[in-house]
Amino acid sequence: MSLEEIGRAAEFLLVEDNPGDVRLTKEALTESKVKNNLNVVGDGEEAMAFLRRQGKYAEAPRPDVILLDLNLPKKNGREVLEEIKADPSLKRIPVVIITSSEAEQDVLRTYDLHVNCYVNKPVDLEQFVKVVQSIETFWLTIVKLPSEIEE
Amino acid sequence: MDDLNSVRAISDQELSDRLALIQLSARDIELLKNLHVRLKGIRMDFLDEFYVQMLQFEETSRLLSDPEQVERLKTKQAAYFERLIEGRYDHDYVKDRVQIGATHHRIGLKPQWYIGAYHFYLAWLFEQMQHTPHTEDKECFAALLAVIKVILFDIELAIDAYFQADHDMLRLMAQVFESNVEGVLISDTRGRILHANRKVSSIAGYSHEELLRLPVTTLLAPQERNVFVDYWQGINVGSPWQGETYLQKRDGKSFPAWVNVSAVMDDNNRVTHFVIEFSDISAYRLAQEALQQRTEELARSNKELEQFAYVASHDLQEPLRMVASFTQLLARRYEGKLDADADEFIHYAVDGATRMQTLINDLLAYSRVGTRVKPFELVSLEIVLQKALDNLRLAVEESGAEIVRPTLPTILGDTVQLTQLFQNLIANAIKFRGEASPKINISVSCSDDFWRVELNDNGIGIAPEFFERIFVIFQRLHTKEDYPGTGIGLAICKKIVERHGGTISVESEPDQGATFIVILPKIKSEEVNQ
Numbered sequence A: 001m002s003l004e005e006i007g008r009a010a011e012f013l014l015v016e017d018n019p020g021d022v023r024l025t026k027e028a029l030t031e032s033k034v035k036n037n038l039n040v041v042g043d044g045e046e047a048m049a050f051l052r053r054q055g056k057y058a059e060a061p062r063p064d065v066i067l068l069d070l071n072l073p074k075k076n077g078r079e080v081l082e083e084i085k086a087d088p089s090l091k092r093i094p095v096v097i098i099t100s101s102e103a104e105q106d107v108l109r110t111y112d113l114h115v116n117c118y119v120n121k122p123v124d125l126e127q128f129v130k131v132v133q134s135i136e137t138f139w140l141t142i143v144k145l146p147s148e149i150e151e
Numbered sequence B: 001m002d003d004l005n006s007v008r009a010i011s012d013q014e015l016s017d018r019l020a021l022i023q024l025s026a027r028d029i030e031l032l033k034n035l036h037v038r039l040k041g042i043r044m045d046f047l048d049e050f051y052v053q054m055l056q057f058e059e060t061s062r063l064l065s066d067p068e069q070v071e072r073l074k075t076k077q078a079a080y081f082e083r084l085i086e087g088r089y090d091h092d093y094v095k096d097r098v099q100i101g102a103t104h105h106r107i108g109l110k111p112q113w114y115i116g117a118y119h120f121y122l123a124w125l126f127e128q129m130q131h132t133p134h135t136e137d138k139e140c141f142a143a144l145l146a147v148i149k150v151i152l153f154d155i156e157l158a159i160d161a162y163f164q165a166d167h168d169m170l171r172l173m174a175q176v177f178e179s180n181v182e183g184v185l186i187s188d189t190r191g192r193i194l195h196a197n198r199k200v201s202s203i204a205g206y207s208h209e210e211l212l213r214l215p216v217t218t219l220l221a222p223q224e225r226n227v228f229v230d231y232w233q234g235i236n237v238g239s240p241w242q243g244e245t246y247l248q249k250r251d252g253k254s255f256p257a258w259v260n261v262s263a264v265m266d267d268n269n270r271v272t273h274f275v276i277e278f279s280d281i282s283a284y285r286l287a288q289e290a291l292q293q294r295t296e297e298l299a300r301s302n303k304e305l306e307q308f309a310y311v312a313s314h315d316l317q318e319p320l321r322m323v324a325s326f327t328q329l330l331a332r333r334y335e336g337k338l339d340a341d342a343d344e345f346i347h348y349a350v351d352g353a354t355r356m357q358t359l360i361n362d363l364l365a366y367s368r369v370g371t372r373v374k375p376f377e378l379v380s381l382e383i384v385l386q387k388a389l390d391n392l393r394l395a396v397e398e399s400g401a402e403i404v405r406p407t408l409p410t411i412l413g414d415t416v417q418l419t420q421l422f423q424n425l426i427a428n429a430i431k432f433r434g435e436a437s438p439k440i441n442i443s444v445s446c447s448d449d450f451w452r453v454e455l456n457d458n459g460i461g462i463a464p465e466f467f468e469r470i471f472v473i474f475q476r477l478h479t480k481e482d483y484p485g486t487g488i489g490l491a492i493c494k495k496i497v498e499r500h501g502g503t504i505s506v507e508s509e510p511d512q513g514a515t516f517i518v519i520l521p522k523i524k525s526e527e528v529n530q
Helices: A019-030 A044-051 A077-086 A104-112 A125-142 A146-150 B012-021 B026-039 B046-054 B058-063 B067-084 B091-107 B111-129 B134-178 B198-204 B222-236 B282-334 B340-371 B381-391 B393-399 B415-431 B489-499
Strands: A010-015 A036-041 A065-068 A095-099 A117-120 B183-187 B193-196 B241-248 B254-265 B271-280 B377-380 B402-404 B410-413 B439-446 B450-457 B503-508 B514-521
Touching: A010 A019, A010 A044, A019 A036, A019 A125, A019 B282, A036 A044, A044 A065, A044 A077, A065 A077, A065 A125, A077 A095, A077 A104, A095 A125, A104 A117, A125 B282, B012 B091, B012 B134, B026 B111, B026 B134, B046 B067, B046 B111, B067 B091, B067 B111, B067 B134, B091 B134, B111 B134, B183 B198, B198 B241, B222 B241, B222 B254, B254 B282, B282 B340, B340 B489, B377 B381, B377 B415, B381 B393, B381 B410, B381 B415, B393 B415, B410 B415, B410 B514, B415 B439, B415 B450, B415 B489, B415 B514, B489 B503, B489 B514
Parallel strands: A010 A036, A010 A065, A065 A095, A095 A117, B402 B439
Antiparallel strands: B183 B193, B183 B271, B241 B254, B254 B271, B377 B410, B439 B450, B450 B514, B503 B514
16 A cells, blocks of 8 residues: 555655755655655764654654765764664665765765665755655655555 | 106206116216217117017007007117117106106006017127127127116116006005095905005994904994895806995994995906995985985875865865755745845855855865875776767767877776866867867877877967966866856866876967877886786
């Protein structure tokens, strides 16, 4: 069953420390066709707390897709990715790296850590909006998500 | 130092002493004068025989290879023998004799040869006197004795002069040996020191007396002694050894030295001595190390600067992306909804941010040439050029550019960077075209160590005063309206070429097209084997 058929909004978890990027992502998603919730955390530790429903995140929803920045305070994106993929209860959640790093090393290492896809943040606004919308369309309307089966 | 060719003066006292020694009396002189009168005009045919004899020996025949020279010498020698019995043994006479000895030394004629000539002369004299009546026997005998006395006097003078010249030469050589700026040692065949100059003492700290009889190996630093055993093998058969090693002073301190060791051979190619020359190169080494250190520091600071440019441009990108994105968002959402001023302000903000993004991207690309580097590999410029043209396919097609290309060589380099080099240069040729459609002619030639690739176009050209400037980062010759761009392309080209150990330059005149000349090193044979 698709999320629409299940009858709930799609849950994104955006792990991003830059409020500007958070706002831009929100802007891009407002024009979305699929109903979605954008949950935002600002660093790696918060991200893990959210996913494990610890502390103030006890009631947090389980995200359908995680949008993960690489350069984060406290616990960086690679560590977060590694922890997610090592946790049997989290590893099925698709993780999209969205970063300004174009370093080949970062691309290869995150794929080694089983990232689901790696996307560069475009410098230009138009491109940025296009990329976020493409991610949304792809993961929410084209892809068969594990969460659709689990429910 | 006396001039070696100058002749030692003989005092009146010495002259009379010498004549007294051979007991040349007034009577002897009288007899010699009579003999002189008698022999005057008789051909001294013994000289022919003498020269025939001389030509048999390799040493003397070399001196007498020219027949004209031999004739001149014969005439001179005849005059010489004539003067021998002329009876005037004054200063001029002595000076001439001494001069002859010095000349023999200079031309390398040993005394044994010219002393032989007296034998021929005496034999000839005997023959001439045989026809004298018996009544004059006594007088004849006395005359011969006088001749022998004069010959002895002559030999003494000439040999004296010969050895004086030899001595002067030796003194000169000894002076050179003593005052040499290098330490010089002479050892016997067993390596024991026979002679050492002052410099050896002053460098190594041994007194002259201590050095004599010391084995030369004492002066080698202990760790070098075994190595030198091998060197001696070669030195022993006549090939000198030269190189850097460590020597040891009397107090045990070692120092770096430049050393030359050679064997002295006798006529039979047997080693008689060794000559060891050395200089202390501590100061030179220190200077070299300091230079090395400075070079490393410079390289490090250059590297840091490149890193800085990279990091700065990379980190600037992030906040700038925010500025650009949000001004663009402003424009998107509020254009036409506020007043005309607001629209204009937004327009300039968006334009400025966008331009700055391009600049920072270019700066990043420029600094990447030095920081994001791969080790050099074999790169076919042929493939590189093809790749560059593929990347430019659209621009080439749109402009109708005609490109003539030769077969290009393979060099050692970075494929990505070399592709960018060709791409930038060809893109420029297309971008800065004139009225006519672009014609780009690529040619290649080579010298011993370098390839020279020329890219000639028929574009708008460049005035000579801008030749240097076009390769400097962010230098532009045209307005953005005429030709867009930040002025990074050729700066990147220059950096790429220089990283490959080459040079880039331009030859052009306005409206006459431009030729960019790229010179890149050929692969060295030792690099092929690696």
